[in-house]
Amino acid sequence: MSLKQKVAQKIKRFPKGYIFFPGDFPGVDYVALKIILSRLVKDGEIVRLGNGIYLNPKRDPEIGILYPGMDEVAKAIARRDQVEIKPSGEQTINNVGLSTQVPINTVYITNGTSKTINIGKNKIVFKGKANKKLKYGTGKIGSIITAIESIGPKSITDKESNLLLSLLDAEPIDKVKKAAVKAPKWINNLILQHLKNTA
Template identity: 40%
Template sequence: MERPKVEAKVAEKLGTLPKGTVLFVDDFLDYGSPESIKKALLRLKEKGLLVRLAHGIYLYPKIDKEFGTLFPSTEDIAKAIARRDKSRIVPTGIQALNALRLSTQVPMKVVFLTDGAARIVKVGKRTITFKKTSPKNLLPKGPISNLAIQALKTIGQNNVDDDTLKKLQTILEKEKKENILHDAKLAPAWINKILMQAIK
């Protein structure tokens, strides 16, 4: 009797969630054992109520009349995994450049620094890598200044042109001054200089 009951409870919970929510087995452990939840999620996927994004990761899909299932961004999936693991993450590389609109390239392989477990998650053709890092890299407070540090590290000191600097200065105007002051101290000297110029 347990199987239909667990499935019914999971389906009922789904009805209370916003469409587009990324879900895990852990979200339903109040309703049964991990094994019974896994089976219930698979059955709901077979019924078309859920979409399986990766091993143990599901989507309560939002359906658009024109575009069909609307899939979450790589960043949204990474944030959901970080929430589940109660860990912090920071986008790096092209992902950081993209978040600041300094690049239009949509990376298929993204890397996030984390204080959680190192792992690789494959979502369709996309790959999300969580790379264990030292706590210092996760100390920046400002969402924009944090991204700016990672973006500049990706570009490299000798490749930062005036156009990029101008764009960065404009973007950093939206960051709180105290965040920039705090985060600049954690950055390499050449990045510190660029961040400090934004608050002059």
């Protein structure tokens, strides 16, 4: 079996829609691997999403290739780099519909290094903030607190506050309180008052 066949066989074992990288083929010469992956892209077997970022495509009979969203790509990159990420406050505000502006870039806070990755015509921006902005966690709770913090105590409206806080209702109360303690006092007070009102 040729090296190309071995690589192709391994890719076929990946789930459809799986995002992978050259690092997923340990022990294979990098230069040879890049040539093989380029050929597989040319043959339509895989899709190149960006530099060193590939997709084992999932296809729909009518639509064709189902491309992953930027969030999915970002999480795959974080998995590769073994770092934590979460949407920036501005990104979360846009995700929940509070902003009418269409973001040019998809922005994440990370405890890794700052970098910008081109995915087609889109860009994924990772802003390295050590652990400072990740102290609330990388899940939904942390993203919401970061969004509230990014608006600021003097700018946030009741509508924005109520919408963002309502997103915490489905989260475990103990986890919400634990994250809130790490937030600025004004945010902690907002969250505790919301929990009291919805109890």
